[in-house]
Amino acid sequence: MQVTETLNEGLKRGYQITLPASELDAKVNEKLAEAQPEVEMKGFRKGKVPMALLKKQFGPRIIGEAMQEAIDGAMTDHFEKSGDKPAMQPDVQMVDGETWSEGDDVVVTMSYEALPEIPEVDLKAISLEKMVVKAEDEAVEDALKNLAESAQDFEAKDGAAEDGDQVVMDFVGKVDGEAFEGGSAEDYPLVLGSNSFIPGFEEQLVGAKAGEEKAVNVKFPEEYGAEHLAGKDAVFDCTIKEVKAPKAAEIDDELAKKYGADDLAALKAQVAERLEAEYSGAARAVMKRGLLDELDKAVSFELPPSLVEAEAKQIAHQLWHEDNPEVHDHNHGEIETTEEHTKLAERRVRLGLLLAELGQKAEVEVTDAEMTQAIMNQARQYPGQERQFFEFVQQNQQMQQQLRAPIFEDKVVDYVFELATVSEKEVSKEELQKAVEELEQE
Template identity: 45%
Template sequence: MQIVETLNEGLKRAYTLTVTAKDIHARVDEEVKTIAPQIRMPGFRPGKVPSNLVRKMHGPALAREALDKSIRAGIDKIVADNALRPAMQPSVELTEDYEEGKDAEIKVAMEVLPQITAPSIEGLKLERLTVEVTDEAVDEGVNRIASQNQRFSEAKAGHKAKEGDQVVMDFVGKVDGVAFEGGTGTDMAVVIGSGNLIPGFEDQLVGVKVGEEKTINVTFPEEYQATNLAGKAATFDLSITAVKVPSEGGPDDEFAKSLGLESLQQLRDLVKGQVEQEHNGLTRTYMKRKLLDQLAASHDFDVPPSMVDAEFQQIWAQLEHEASHEEDAEAARAEIEKDRDDYRKIAERRVRLGLLLSEIGQANGVEVTQQEMNRLVTQAAMQYSPQDRERFVEYIRNEPMAAAQLRAPLYEDKVVDFLFEKAEITDRVVARADLEAAIESEDTDVHVHGPDCGHDHGHDHSAKAKKPAAKKVKAEEPAAEAEALAEDAKSKKAAPKKAKADADAPVAEGDAKPKKAPAKKKAEA
């Protein structure tokens, strides 16, 4: 086997790998010796088929398999001898069609992870914006729960339903005068004005009374989930069985008990804890962005273009998916197209931060314990049907890259927590609106214009800066895949392709999985 380096430029490497016919022949001989005892052929006792007959029968297939093994061995040797850390699966190309008995010349190309100088974690300074939980915030939360669990009582005889009332009905839906599947039901309760039914349905319930029979006309939305009904006009024959009005009075102990609690005070305590958790999440989001901004500003190194491309494709697929659901999809797509270059910068920043966090974590002994990993796998497996959970666990166990991607977000959080501990932190109490405004300000500057923001390059950084029609992408989120690939590259000689995104996720999918994970259970209608 001969290996010649043909490219060593930046993070790109290329080699010509020559596998001699002699090497392939030797591997075929080894394989023939292995399988010959298992071959059965008329006229020969089991295991006694001559090797030359085995070679004659299976020679071409064995030669191709031997070539594949030689290529894998050659790539392993390239990686080991040159201490490389492939960023993605190396590309392999035969210079010409392989013919048995001849040497094979293969072109091997790859991108490698950058050598990152151990990042300095000294001198980090952060401000922690905290929000106190007020009685008003707790009241708002309790009242919100009460409105979501509104109690109703029977209306007086002859009462005409109005917005906010609950109407209970039996119904039969028809298209072109024919009842359609799933369009018939009894005792369906709906609050007028809730927006839970298709447009126009609830509006026509205003004024109905108990015992009334009524036919209403509606049109199903064009994007309705049942494609056989989408955009079609329909009628619903209604029989009103009850009209109820909201119960008077605010939340009390009886209301709390209806939720399975002991008292209103227990409900207030639970709401207070929930609000505190929300505030802590906002505080962490703000601190994390400021931390990553400091890291990004103080570390600049080349990142593998293939990883940036993969990250950009995920971002772009997400944006296109969201744009397709805008009222004017074409205008939304045109709007995000204007910022294509900025989103590519966001992808590059994400990858760089992902690799940087990985390097910091490994340099400082941050790790995800086996117990934590087991918990992650268990939680992820719960997304699948019971019969598929064991298959999912087995898939994660056999696919190191899938396991690394599952572990990456938790690993990132642990590295961030480690850096918080090392940083000099000052505290300032602010109103929730101020904290949310500070985060939103970061959205405008960082998300749209990418990693160059924070410096004046002619962008409009004002609060009125134009935003894409589709949902903005967070620039500060490191690419979890970058950490996964970096870790995988340290433990394996050639990094496999990334696992395919879940088919239910609202973004386009990445590269195909090496093996298929069990399909997630369908959401209930």
């Protein structure tokens, strides 16, 4: 096997790999000899089929396997000896593949872009500022009011039902004058504006009063779950029994118990803790951006053009869909990348390579438990199909990498946070919110 360098410019590499016909033939004979004891063929006892007959019968397939194994072995050996790590899958082409015949040398070309050497970074020299926000009494009180509204009850009222009121009613649904299964109920409490009934139903009960009978005319959606009702016109004969207005729960010990706390003081403490956890998460995002900015300024190295180009295309594609939200598929023309896309891509590639290097040196790993949790979080977006989603992820390496990458990045970032010099600065909720908004605008 002969490997000859044909290109070495920057990060671009090119090689010609020659597998002599004699080596390929020897490898084929070796594989046939390994298989011979198990081969059965009519007219011969098991393991006694002549080598010449085996070669005639299985030679073409074995040649292909031997050729692939030899080339793969040569590539693996090259990367081990050179220390190169390809930025993307190497491009391997067989020379004269269409005219090659048994007995010829096998010649292939291999080209790739090598990952660059990543310079050392003195992480301890990095200075970062961490914004700290305390949960003020006003914020806690606002949160308690929201909890009280969520735990609202309803009390009887006089007069017509308004949006947000609850009507207690009996109803019978009919299609073509016939009541249908599941279309009737008694003493049913319906909050107007909750959108819990089919479109157009609740709006027609606004203005209804206790004791009133009302016919509600609706049309079931075309995609309705019950096929025999989908797209059908229906009439619901409703008898309004009560109209109730919403009443927020009192902020007291009883409210606290509804949310699992012993008393109001304990609920306030829980709310304050939750708020500060939210503030801390937002502050971490701001500090992470600050870290990435510092790392971006601290290093400079050549970037693989293929990675930058692929990332720029991805950025352009994502931004195009954000500007065209009505397009949900990818049946659109090619999206041109701009200088701005390329500049952002260079930053992302540079930081991605640097974080990968830091994580590798620090032996940062994503655990099975962390991956399982990430899959579970994603699966919640597909209610009723969680199992199918789990199976899909298990069989899809690319999806696994998409879930693993942000976990790995955050663990590397936390590792750097521990080494960097971090000073805390107490700020208001508004200042933190402004900093977060600036992140979203960039």
